Amino acid sequence: MKYIPVMGLEIHAELSTASKVFCSCANDFGGGENTRVCPRCSGMPGTLPLINQNAYTLAARAGFALDCRVNNYSAFDRKNYFYPDLPKAYQITQFEHPICTDGFVEVCGGRKIRINRIHIEEDAGKLVHDDYEGVSMADYNRCGVPLIEIVSEADFRSVDEVLEYVEQIALRLKYAGVCDAKMEQGSLRVDVNISLMPYGSEIFGTRAEIKNLNSFKSIKRAIEYEIERQTEILESGGKVVQETRHYNDNHGDTKSLRSKEEAHDYRYFPEPDIPPIFMTDEQINAIKADMPEMPHKRLIRYTDKYGLPEDDARLIIADKALSDFYDKAIEVYPNYKAVSNLILVEVLRNLNDSGISAENLQFTPKSFAETVKMSENGVISKNAAKDIVKILFKKDRDPKKIAEENGFLMNNDTGALEAVINSIISQNADIVQSYKNGNNKVFGFLMGQVIQQAGKSANPQLAKDLLTKKIMEQEG
Numbered sequence: 001m002k003y004i005p006v007m008g009l010e011i012h013a014e015l016s017t018a019s020k021v022f023c024s025c026a027n028d029f030g031g032g033e034n035t036r037v038c039p040r041c042s043g044m045p046g047t048l049p050l051i052n053q054n055a056y057t058l059a060a061r062a063g064f065a066l067d068c069r070v071n072n073y074s075a076f077d078r079k080n081y082f083y084p085d086l087p088k089a090y091q092i093t094q095f096e097h098p099i100c101t102d103g104f105v106e107v108c109g110g111r112k113i114r115i116n117r118i119h120i121e122e123d124a125g126k127l128v129h130d131d132y133e134g135v136s137m138a139d140y141n142r143c144g145v146p147l148i149e150i151v152s153e154a155d156f157r158s159v160d161e162v163l164e165y166v167e168q169i170a171l172r173l174k175y176a177g178v179c180d181a182k183m184e185q186g187s188l189r190v191d192v193n194i195s196l197m198p199y200g201s202e203i204f205g206t207r208a209e210i211k212n213l214n215s216f217k218s219i220k221r222a223i224e225y226e227i228e229r230q231t232e233i234l235e236s237g238g239k240v241v242q243e244t245r246h247y248n249d250n251h252g253d254t255k256s257l258r259s260k261e262e263a264h265d266y267r268y269f270p271e272p273d274i275p276p277i278f279m280t281d282e283q284i285n286a287i288k289a290d291m292p293e294m295p296h297k298r299l300i301r302y303t304d305k306y307g308l309p310e311d312d313a314r315l316i317i318a319d320k321a322l323s324d325f326y327d328k329a330i331e332v333y334p335n336y337k338a339v340s341n342l343i344l345v346e347v348l349r350n351l352n353d354s355g356i357s358a359e360n361l362q363f364t365p366k367s368f369a370e371t372v373k374m375s376e377n378g379v380i381s382k383n384a385a386k387d388i389v390k391i392l393f394k395k396d397r398d399p400k401k402i403a404e405e406n407g408f409l410m411n412n413d414t415g416a417l418e419a420v421i422n423s424i425i426s427q428n429a430d431i432v433q434s435y436k437n438g439n440n441k442v443f444g445f446l447m448g449q450v451i452q453q454a455g456k457s458a459n460p461q462l463a464k465d466l467l468t469k470k471i472m473e474q475e476g
């Protein structure tokens with residue numbers, strides 16, 4: 001390809017407040033149409049907005065999650081446009097004075113993507129188009145749901161960078177408790193603006209904007225389609241038109257929605273019904289102090305400090321509840337690798353099988369850590385540890401009791417084991433001799449015989465050590 005794609009992102013994230021941003025209607029998903037609407041959020045004349053303090057706090061938390069500056073002063077503006085999903089015919093947003101500015105996220109091994117700003121705004125309603133009846137219906141439940149819009153600079157140069165950025169932002173917002181980032185429910189939506197720049201040039205081309213992408217797959221396909229479309233235009237000597245395009249998930253293509261000439265003039269002006277907001281340094285610092293560790297920092301802790309392989313660490317961190325569980329478990333038993341291994345092998349598998357989420361685990365990190373510890377100390381076998389996890393998934397209990405009741409405790413009685421080994425050695429004199437002559441392969445057979453006779457509860461490590469020792473003591 002002779003062109004480098006140049007992209008910038010606008011991410012809309014719904015804030016996890018209990019109520020809407022300017023009224024007391026519930027901020028929920030689903031339910032019947034127009035069941036969470038009041039005179040305020042449906043824009044009845046004479047009503048006044050009341051700002052939800054928590055929306056402000058969450059927006060500031062988003063700022064800290066994305067290494068932004070959280071501003072003392074911010075204010076709301078009115079963005080005027082008419083569309084049937086917006087009964088007030090204007091949206092309250094922050095245009096001149098956003099709450100957060102100047103952040104960044106590092107992607108793909110250290111490339112810095114700059115975040116220009118994060119501002120608060122209200123969501124619009126939703127139109128449901130019924131092609132069969134030939135009508136559109138308005139559902140205003142989403143009107144006034146608090147959003148933040150995270151606006152990046154045009155710093156992306158590949159699809160992979162875009163995907164990693166969105167993934168990181170979604171995860172960080174979840175960690176910060178700002179947004180549940182359920183793309184399939186529309187609580188995180190992505191607009192991509194994209195242009196092509198010839199190799200060697202530093203001048204950006206004309207950009208097209210693709211709106212409302214709500215899955216990683218559609219982000220990837222829309223960008224790939226758009227790169228191809230714009231390349232074809234440029235190579236045939238044409239000019240890319242500045243416009244807004246709609247991505248069609250069924251066709252995997254984008255279609256023009258409106259060109260620059262048709263773009264809205266929003267006539268922004270300061271929102272007269274909401275006074276500007278001033279947060280003191282103390283208030284801002286208190287929000288900062290309350291921030292949890294962010295996943296990218298946690299990744300460094302897991303890999304550099306605990307020595308976990310990066311892929312393992314990422315798997316655990318991808319789920320905050322699971323990662324918190326891991327952190328509590330290693331407080332009880334700080335064998336980082338062993339605790340991580342049993343989580344990755346057995347906890348993830350059981351979570352998958354049962355459909356339970358990590359937040360709803362039935363057992364404590366302590367029970368889990370003690371299971372890992374018993375396994376590592378040779379009190380139970382690795383397989384027994386997996387069985388105990390399976391039992392814990394049903395109900396939290398003392399893992400030692402479970403081990404006792406199920407005969408999982410390994411037999412560390414050296415005397416009994418020695419007797420078994422002596423008998424195996426004398427029954428298999430030829431094989432023992434063959435091993436002593438250098439045929440290492442037969443050791444496994446002898447071990448198998450020992451375990452079979454000594455029973456499952458025999459400690460395999462102890463049996464192995466004893467068997468080796470006994471063979472070496474043999475004459476011949």
Ligand SMILES: [Zn+2]
Nearest residue numbers: 023025038041
């Ligand atoms: Zn309302």
